[in-house]
Amino acid sequence: MFYSIFSLTVSDFTLSLVNLACEWCYQSQFSCQDPCRGENIHTKWKSHFPNCGGQRQSPINIVTRKVKHDPKLTSFIFDGHEKVFNMSVENHGHSAHFTLPPFVRLRGGGLPATYKAVQFHLHWGENGGQGSEHSVDGERYPMELHIVHINEKYASLGDALNDSTGVAALAFFFECTATHKRKYILVNFKLTDLIPEASKLSYYRYLGSLTTPHCDQAVVWTVFKKTLPISKNQLLFGTEKPMTGIFRPVQNLNGRVVTVYTSVPAHSLCVLPNLITLFLCLFCVFGQQRCFH
Template identity: 75%
Template structure:
């Protein structure tokens, strides 16, 4: 069994009007809220041409030499981090000294928060997909432009499910994030993680390859002012960690908070770029991708013989 937790950054804005929006998992005979298919009827931007998430088709991505390495500032610093249940997800607030620059971006961006998206019982729950494959979790780290405070940059990583995480001692810092979710079970609950560092759960910036495209927020009002960066570096998560996440939180309606993801949206002619030249696409950091690349090579060899 394999699963991937994608880490990315996006500003999650919860806009409500008469009747609250919801995820499809919340819809029932007793709660006929406005699910993703109806968002555009009440939030016009949600029907726009640059919506997120998307499916990334790797054979169609284009290399952009301007997509240079990122520089992360403050990710290694120790700080206390607060978490709050917002009714549709839980936000982990980040201090303003956590910044990023480089990566083909025009300015310096400061961190705001990170949050998770997941499915149910370890099932599909990521928002973005790669070559049609969706994974159990995705993590968004939100940044806004430092000078003007405008939206926004999204960074994305993938986490490979590994059964040996607990015994090998890797990624135990993720346990602290999951435990914190258990302390904010109800909407409006808040808690704190002490002595936290972003480098405890994500890698350093140097030499990270990634995809880039222009998109939107993945919740209403779906503002189309987000630069998405989807990293190819994978991070580990154990099956126990994955299965425990969707038991922690409740929606504002006190229904279990599961299936908190928006379905993929049409690309509508947008181009997805990559920081990796085409001849380097097979040199990626995880075994799954390596096997896919080998399959591609063997397929080409058979075609030409």
């Protein structure tokens, strides 16, 4: 079934199945080799990647009664989100990265510069359970989307990581809704099919790090209040695959302050056709490589 479905999306998603050598892994993964394999893997990261033991680590638990309003935070401006493009997806062994074109840009939101998009990826749990990296008042969601941008003056993510605010990451939570009918239709991809209008988004802001090794402390994090809907049928695309439980536990704030920007109320969102296409793509990349034979 998935061969015929995915064949419709080849012109939209250029697949690159790149399984990189394991340097680290999540607690839930057992296919990696030492030194990353074993119990309490996440606590061992800092032994091999010193930044992972730093004072500005991500993700965090956001305690809403302690956040502070920051008048310098403003509404975002999303550039290029309405444009159609092709993208590739790489299986990194511990996550999938969807490449984004540099015309997708981010400005406003109290950021010090304009940032250009690099990639987006997802973190999720097992069997539809808790899988987000960030949490709000201790509540975690089934899945979290990260859209990674770098300051436009840098040529690569590696260059941007040398700047304490060189990376801007947008985080969206997914929340399970009622089961929806599956409808697989080929449509060109654009980011407006995934996330709502910028002016309708309230968010939390703090300074943190990458949530994967080398855990570079160079990220301006924006965690949006508005959740994106997903049915349990869509979320369970990975329950029989090794690619589950791919999230890092929350880290200590270590004195950091989380600030908040509140927008005008947004209308409720609906499940979007391209979101279903995205999950079908992930289904084929992780554990269903017969789709490409």
